[in-house]
Amino acid sequence: MMMMRGPLLIGVVIVMVLGLAVYMKLWTIDYQISSNETELIRRQFDLANREAMDESAEWRLKFDVAEERANKCTKELKRVKESLGDKSGASISKRLEMLQKENINLLERVETLKQELEAEKMKCSMQRV
DSSP, X not given: OHHHHHHHHHHHXXXXXXXXXXXXXXXXXXXXXXXXXXXXHHHHHHXXXXXXXXXXXXXXXXXXXXXXXXXXXXXXXXXXXXXXXXHTTHHHHHHHHHHHHHHHHHHHHHHHHHHHHHHHHHHHHHHHO
């Protein structure tokens, strides 16, 4: 019985060594595939990251342009309000008085010109007669 166990034990050891060799071979193949997948996933992540950064930069540029435009409009509005604030009250009434005086002077001038025109028309009609 001992004699039969020796070759059987050697056979089991050989089968175990062969099984271990096959397992190691399969493990290295799987590791190489996993390494390639890892590299592929890393590349895809890097590409997605770059695209996200580009899009983020694009939106940041749009935001900066809009903010600059808003600041410009705010400054212009503030300047207009300040200039109107200075002209409110007395300044506006002075300007209105000045325009009214100018309007009266122009109306008087128009009246004078109408009278001169009538006088010239009378001269012309007298000369024809």
